[in-house]
Amino acid sequence: MTRRCVLVYRDLPGPQLDRIRREHDVIQADPRREDQRAAFFEALPHVDGMIGSSVRLDAAMLDRAPGLRVVSSISVGVDAYPLDALRDRGIVLCHTPDVLTESVADLLFGMVLATSRRMCEMSSMVRAGRWLHNVGADEYGWDVHGKTLGIVGYGRIGQALARRAALGFGMPVLHHSRRPADSGLPDGKARAVGLDELLECADFIVLVLPLTGQTRGLIGPQAFARMKPGAILINGARGPIVQERALLDALDSGRLRAAGLDVFDVEPLPLDSPLRDHPRILALPHIGSATHETRTAMAEMAVTNLLNVLRGEAPLAAYPLG
Secondary structure: OOOOEEEEOOOOOHHHHHHHHHHOEEEEOOOOOHHHHHHHHHHHHHOOEEEEOOOOOOHHHHHOOOOOOEEEEOOOOOOOOOHHHHHHHOOEEEOOOOOOHHHHHHHHHHHHHHHHOOHHHHHHHHHOOOOOOOOOHHHOOOOOOOOOEEEEOOOHHHHHHHHHHHHHHOOOEEEEOOOOOOOOOOOOOEEEOOHHHHHHHOOEEEEOOOOOOOOOOOEOHHHHHHOOOOEEEEEOOOHHHEOHHHHHHHHHOOOEEEEEEOOOOOOOOOOOOOOOOOOOEEEOOOOOOOOHHHHHHHHHHHHHHHHHHHOOOOOOOEOOOO
């Protein structure tokens, strides 16, 4: 088998990097690191495959890589890739669905619990030495069990979240998605509804939909105005789906009780962002899939995708480019 050149633009576990090296020549260069940026661009004319994540590729980069056959993303989302440009050049785009489903659903439901029961606020009170007496009504949280969960985006992760809510906490589930989807739950546990009904009826609204031209800015002033007073918003999808200024206005007006955010317009979150230390926001550093087990499984799947394409075989998961 002919050895190819593979550009690795994000750190890989040693065993996965060794898998690539056994079959191909490897160049490691992360353009987010100043000392490696030049090496990344110098490698492009020579590469047959690329593997990594969290770097926004564009058509100009692809033009510098005329021999590129496959881009293997260590992610399920593909909003960092120029889909039309990849399709026009016949480049295969691979990603890693399924292996992160349960881990992301765990985190999202944890955020539901943490925001409603005010866990971070109460922990900070103890750490700061402000727990001087039994908590009173000003420190109380709100029940989660029996409340209505609204899920916007009802793919694998949305359905895994629904199982936790409906079967574990007795929560009625409303779900909305672009394509019709079976609830995956016993009759009466979940119901597909329009977005307006979901916003108006759900106590918790969790976003797990992809970022597209249609979903960018979807949750803005009009959406917040429709939400049930005292609702809690959880965004585990992509930051630009939520209009951040409108979110702050909804929180400061009391329309929303709280928000849990694992994703933001700009990541890492700038130090001067008002989202960073807002008292009613649980802000996390994009850790939906960040467990040892899941990140290992994602890297293994991404490497298998890459090697399969370079061998002329079908990858485990190629993103449909149309």
